[in-house]
Amino acid sequence: MAAVGSGGSIATAGPGAVSAGALEPGATTAGETAHRRLKYISLAVLVVQNASLILSIRYARTLPGDRFFATTAVVMAEVLKGLTCLLLLFAQKRGNVKHLVLFLHEAVLVQYMDTLKLAVPSLIYTLQNNLQYVAISNLPAATFQVTYQLKILTTALFSVLMLNRSLSRLQWASLLLLFTGVAIVQAQQAGSGGPRPLDQNPGVGLAAVVASCLSSGFAGVYFEKILKGSSGSVWLRNLQLGLFGTALGLVGLWWTEGTAVARRGFFFGYTPAVWGVVLNQAFGGLLVAVVVKYADNILKGFATSLSIVLSTVASIRLFGFHVDPLFALGAGLVIGAVYLYSLPRGAAKAIASASAPTSGPCTHQQPPGQPPPPQLSSHHGDLSTEPFLPKSVLVK
Numbered sequence: 001m002a003a004v005g006s007g008g009s010i011a012t013a014g015p016g017a018v019s020a021g022a023l024e025p026g027a028t029t030a031g032e033t034a035h036r037r038l039k040y041i042s043l044a045v046l047v048v049q050n051a052s053l054i055l056s057i058r059y060a061r062t063l064p065g066d067r068f069f070a071t072t073a074v075v076m077a078e079v080l081k082g083l084t085c086l087l088l089l090f091a092q093k094r095g096n097v098k099h100l101v102l103f104l105h106e107a108v109l110v111q112y113m114d115t116l117k118l119a120v121p122s123l124i125y126t127l128q129n130n131l132q133y134v135a136i137s138n139l140p141a142a143t144f145q146v147t148y149q150l151k152i153l154t155t156a157l158f159s160v161l162m163l164n165r166s167l168s169r170l171q172w173a174s175l176l177l178l179f180t181g182v183a184i185v186q187a188q189q190a191g192s193g194g195p196r197p198l199d200q201n202p203g204v205g206l207a208a209v210v211a212s213c214l215s216s217g218f219a220g221v222y223f224e225k226i227l228k229g230s231s232g233s234v235w236l237r238n239l240q241l242g243l244f245g246t247a248l249g250l251v252g253l254w255w256t257e258g259t260a261v262a263r264r265g266f267f268f269g270y271t272p273a274v275w276g277v278v279l280n281q282a283f284g285g286l287l288v289a290v291v292v293k294y295a296d297n298i299l300k301g302f303a304t305s306l307s308i309v310l311s312t313v314a315s316i317r318l319f320g321f322h323v324d325p326l327f328a329l330g331a332g333l334v335i336g337a338v339y340l341y342s343l344p345r346g347a348a349k350a351i352a353s354a355s356a357p358t359s360g361p362c363t364h365q366q367p368p369g370q371p372p373p374p375q376l377s378s379h380h381g382d383l384s385t386e387p388f389l390p391k392s393v394l395v396k
Helices: 030-062 070-092 097-110 112-117 119-138 141-147 150-163 169-191 202-226 234-264 272-294 297-319 325-342 345-355
Strands: 002-004 010-012
Touching: 030 119, 030 141, 030 272, 030 297, 070 097, 070 119, 070 234, 070 272, 097 112, 097 234, 112 119, 119 141, 119 202, 119 234, 141 169, 141 202, 141 297, 141 325, 150 169, 150 202, 150 325, 169 202, 169 325, 297 325
Parallel strands: none
Antiparallel strands: 002 010
């Protein structure tokens, strides 16, 4: 007899077992249906989290009245994220405090070298989170969302330089297309003659988003380089990152806004909208870490493209953003570049072969006794085929 596994695979009990190929055409197993449903759920979560975080930050930073300190929001997000990961680890130890303490002592203190390795990416991620507030405070949400896709370019370049990773011709072409699209959007932003709030500086916003993309690319590749082969759950790694992030965030708070925070208070200017931003940063990323394993590269690229469209539509409604032909062209190029870059190598070769002329019918057949080639959507676990590097899993 055939048994359906958790992933929808068919396990046979003997030579006479019925395989998946014996099912009626179009028939699907319960496992396949559940997996497809999870993929659609993961797509929705990725789109909503990507778009809502940027829109909520923009909304909270442009509200009239007292403006909250961005450094305190970064620290609060790290604290909440760390506490959440601690509770999840506590649940994994079945509520046994002694086992949790022994586990953390071994993982954090005894293996202190692994812990210290996280100091550098944590420092960079903390800097990146602060830069995002600066960028979104000075750029329209839609413009930021498009420009921020430069992180794909920086991640790819750092992976080539630091990990000796090779990119396909299609990926290089998509990176050039991405850069062209971002340049067009920024040219549109610089050339727009509409009224602009006095406290917003597009030049500062562009510098902040470029610095954020550079830090994102470097931190993701650096993290992959130093922790290859290490064993640790995503919750443990995020707890360790949260410890460093909280400490480094407090140092940055004291250095940049320490006097003002001491005079006005840590939670000065906090409104329900600000708390929504903090909770989105803390828990949204953790939620993405849970669902991202159900999303292949194409789905993640599609989610990024949809989030750009959603941010643009929401910006028109919420902030009176005007979409002109130049912005539409640049955004369209970026969306296309993200999709092309997310295609696996097998799909890129298929596109190239489909466009090439053929002199006759295809005679290539699968040799007998060999398994069929892998499906295009199975990219979990092999980082060499992942264009989106650890940040999506590290939830920073």
